[in-house]
Amino acid sequence: MRRHPNASRKLAKTRGRKAERPRRCDASKSARLRSSGTTSETELARYIRERDEAQDEQAATAEILKIISRSTFDLQTVLDTLTKWAVQLCAADRGIIAMQDGDRHRVRAIYGHSQKAWQYGLGYLLTPLDRGGVTSRVALEGKAVHIPDVLADPKYTRIDNYRTALGVPLLREGTTIGVFTLVRNKVNPFTDKQIELVTTFADQAVIAIENTRLLNELRKASDELEMQVQERTAELRRSEAKFRDYAETASDWFWELGADYKFTLLTEENAFGSNLAHPIGTVCWEHALDVETEPEKWRLLRSALDSRKPFRDFVYYAMGANDSPMYVKTSGKPVFDVNGEFRGYRGTGSDVTAVVRAQRVEASLRTVQAELAHVGRVTTLGQLAASIAHEVTQPIGSVRNNARAALNFLDRQNLGEVKAMLECVVADADRAGDIVHRIRDHIKKAPPRKDRVDLNEAVNEVILLARSAITENGVSVQTFLTEEPLLVQADRVQVQQVVSNLILNAVEAMGSVEEGPRELLIKTEQHQPNGVLVAVRDSGPGIDPEHLERVFDAFYTTKSNGVGMGLSICRSIIEAHGGRLWADANEARGAVFQFTLPNAENS
Numbered sequence: 001m002r003r004h005p006n007a008s009r010k011l012a013k014t015r016g017r018k019a020e021r022p023r024r025c026d027a028s029k030s031a032r033l034r035s036s037g038t039t040s041e042t043e044l045a046r047y048i049r050e051r052d053e054a055q056d057e058q059a060a061t062a063e064i065l066k067i068i069s070r071s072t073f074d075l076q077t078v079l080d081t082l083t084k085w086a087v088q089l090c091a092a093d094r095g096i097i098a099m100q101d102g103d104r105h106r107v108r109a110i111y112g113h114s115q116k117a118w119q120y121g122l123g124y125l126l127t128p129l130d131r132g133g134v135t136s137r138v139a140l141e142g143k144a145v146h147i148p149d150v151l152a153d154p155k156y157t158r159i160d161n162y163r164t165a166l167g168v169p170l171l172r173e174g175t176t177i178g179v180f181t182l183v184r185n186k187v188n189p190f191t192d193k194q195i196e197l198v199t200t201f202a203d204q205a206v207i208a209i210e211n212t213r214l215l216n217e218l219r220k221a222s223d224e225l226e227m228q229v230q231e232r233t234a235e236l237r238r239s240e241a242k243f244r245d246y247a248e249t250a251s252d253w254f255w256e257l258g259a260d261y262k263f264t265l266l267t268e269e270n271a272f273g274s275n276l277a278h279p280i281g282t283v284c285w286e287h288a289l290d291v292e293t294e295p296e297k298w299r300l301l302r303s304a305l306d307s308r309k310p311f312r313d314f315v316y317y318a319m320g321a322n323d324s325p326m327y328v329k330t331s332g333k334p335v336f337d338v339n340g341e342f343r344g345y346r347g348t349g350s351d352v353t354a355v356v357r358a359q360r361v362e363a364s365l366r367t368v369q370a371e372l373a374h375v376g377r378v379t380t381l382g383q384l385a386a387s388i389a390h391e392v393t394q395p396i397g398s399v400r401n402n403a404r405a406a407l408n409f410l411d412r413q414n415l416g417e418v419k420a421m422l423e424c425v426v427a428d429a430d431r432a433g434d435i436v437h438r439i440r441d442h443i444k445k446a447p448p449r450k451d452r453v454d455l456n457e458a459v460n461e462v463i464l465l466a467r468s469a470i471t472e473n474g475v476s477v478q479t480f481l482t483e484e485p486l487l488v489q490a491d492r493v494q495v496q497q498v499v500s501n502l503i504l505n506a507v508e509a510m511g512s513v514e515e516g517p518r519e520l521l522i523k524t525e526q527h528q529p530n531g532v533l534v535a536v537r538d539s540g541p542g543i544d545p546e547h548l549e550r551v552f553d554a555f556y557t558t559k560s561n562g563v564g565m566g567l568s569i570c571r572s573i574i575e576a577h578g579g580r581l582w583a584d585a586n587e588a589r590g591a592v593f594q595f596t597l598p599n600a601e602n603s
C-alpha cells in the first residue's frame with residue numbers, strides 16, 4: 001500500500017510524541033531493505049510495513065477512543081479525526097462523512113483534496129438518493145460499496161472527479177443513518193483491510209453520534225429538571241413570602257403546638273406580647289384565666305387534642321400583654337408527617353374581647369327588653385282592671401246595698417219591697433255587665449292602625465322579648481314559619497300583644513306542671529282562601545273541654561293573681577281586625593290557641 005505523504009508526516013509526529021512506544025526502524029533502513037531484492041529482504045520490508053501500519057492504526061484508534069471517552073467530547077472533533085485518520089491510513093484523496101437528511105445527505109465531516117472542495121464544505125447537501133453516486137448507493141443498499149473503477153462500473157453512470165470509491169454505511173440498530181466515503185482520484189482499489197478499517201471507523205462514528213444524542217437528551221432532561229426545580233423553588237419562595245405577608249398583616253396570630261404540646265407563637269408581635277411559649281401539658285395555656293372556673297371546656301379541648309381531632313372556635317379568657325385580660329378565640333388542626341406520625345397542631349388565634357363584651361351587653365339588653373314587655377303587659381292589664389274596678393264599684397255597691405235592704409225587708413216579711421229591691425239588684429248587675437261590655441266595645445271600636453305587618457317578623461320579635469320568661473320556665477321553643485313573609489294589614493302593637501299574651505299564657509301554663517316536656521310550638525301558614533293562620537301550641541295541662549269558650553270571658557281566670565282579661569282583650573283585637581281567635585286541645589297534651597287574619601290584600 002502506498003502511504004499518503006500527509007499521513008507519514010502526521011503519523012511521524014504522533015509517533016514522536018509517544019515515548020513509550022516500541023522502537024521502530026528508521027525510514028532509510030526500511031528503504032534499504034526494500035531495494036535489496038532478496039526474498040528475505042522483501043519479507044522483512046513487508047513485515048516492517050505491516051507493523052508500521054498496525055502501529056498507525058493503533059495510534060489512530062487510541063486517539064479516537066481518547067476523544068470519545070472524554071466526558072465532554074465534541075462530536076465534530078470525533079468525526080473530523082475519524083475522517084482524517086481514514087484518509088491518511090487508507091491513502092485516499094478525500095474522505096467524507098455525510099448524514100442522511102430527508103432524501104439527501106448532508107456533509108458532516110470532510111478531509112482531503114478535491115477539485116470541488118469549495119462545494120463540499122460542512123453542511124453541503126449532496127445530490128438526492130435516486131441520482132446515483134457512491135453515497136446514494138450505500139444508503140439504498142444498506143451495505144458497504146466498493147467501486148474499484150467508476151468508469152468500468154456499468155451501474156455507475158455519473159461523471160465524477162474520482163475513479164476509485166469506497167462507501168461504508170453508518171448503521172444504527174440496522175438502519176443506515178449516514179455514509180462514510182473514501183475516494184481516490186486515480187484507479188487504485190481499496191484492500192480488504194482498508195475496507196475493514198473504514199467499517200470500524202464508521203462504527204465508532206455511530207457510537208460517537210449515539211453518545212452525543214444520548215448526552216443531549218440527558219442534558220435536556222437534566223435542564224428541564226433543573227428548570228422545574230427552579231420553578232418549584234421560586235413558587236415556594238413566593239408562597240412563603242405570601243404567608244409571611246399574611247402573617248405580618250393579619251390581626252389573627254398563628255401558633256404551633258409540638259407533639260409534646262409545647263406551644264409556640266409564630267407571629268412576633270401579638271396580643272400576648274412577644275417571646276411566648278405556653279406549655280399545655282395539663283391543658284392549661286399558661287395565660288388562661290378560666291381553667292378552674294370552666295374545667296369542662298378545657299377537658300373537652302384536651303380530649304380533642306388527645307384524639308388528634310381538629311377544633312374550632314374555642315374561646316377562653318386569658319391574660320394578655322400589659323396584664324389586661326382578654327377573650328381569645330382559637331382554632332387548630334393536627335399535623336401529621338408523611339409517615340402518618342403525629343407532629344402536633346397548627347392553628348390561629350384572635351382577640352375577641354370586643355365581640356364577647358358586645359354579645360354580653362346584647363344579651364342583658366334582651367333580658368331587660370323582655371322584662372319591660374312583661375311589665376308593659378301587666379301594666380296595661382292592670383290599668384284596664386283598675387278602670388273596670390272603678391266603674392263597676394258603683395253598681396256593685398248598689399247591688400250590695402239593695403241586697404242588704406232586701407234582706408231587711410225579708411226579715412220583716414215585706415215581700416213586695418223585697419221583690420223591688422231584688423229587681424234593683426238585677427238592674428245593677430246588668431249595669432255592671434254593661435260597663436264591662438262597654439269597655440270591650442271601646443277596645444273594639446277604637447279603629448286599629450293599619451300597617452303592613454309581616455306576621456313572621458312580628459312573631460320572632462315577640463319570642464325574643466319573651467325569652468327570659470321562656471328560659472326561666474325551662475321551655476324549648478320551635479317555630480315553623482312560612483318561608484315567604486306573611487303580610488297582613490294590622491296594628492302591629494296590638495297583634496304583637498295578642499301573640500305575646502298567647503305565648504306567656506302557654507309558658508305560665510307549662511311552668512305550672514312539674515312533669516313532662518315543656519315545648520312551645522309556633523306555626524304560621526297561609527289559611528285558605530284569603531287569610532293567614534297563627535297557632536301557638538303548648539304541652540301544658542290543657543283546658544277542660546267545657547271551658548274552651550269560657551276562657552275568653554272577661555274576668556275568667558284560674559290563676560291566683562290572674563285578672564282574666566287577657567284572652568277577652570285578645571279576641572276583641574283579632575275580631576276588630578276581621579279575624580277569629582279560638583282555643584282547642586292540643587293533640588298529645590296541652591292547649592292550642594289559633595287565630596286567623598285576612599291577607600294584606602283582603603283587609
Ligand code: ADP
Pocket residue numbers: 501505506509538540541542543551552556557558559561562563564565566567568591
Ligand atoms: P289570666 O292569664 O289573667 O288568667 P287570660 O284571659 O289570659 O287571663 O286567661 C284566662 C284563663 O284561661 C287562664 O286563667 C287559664 O285558666 C286559661 N288559659 C289561658 N291560656 C291557657 C293555656 N295555654 N293552657 C291552659 N289554660 C290556659
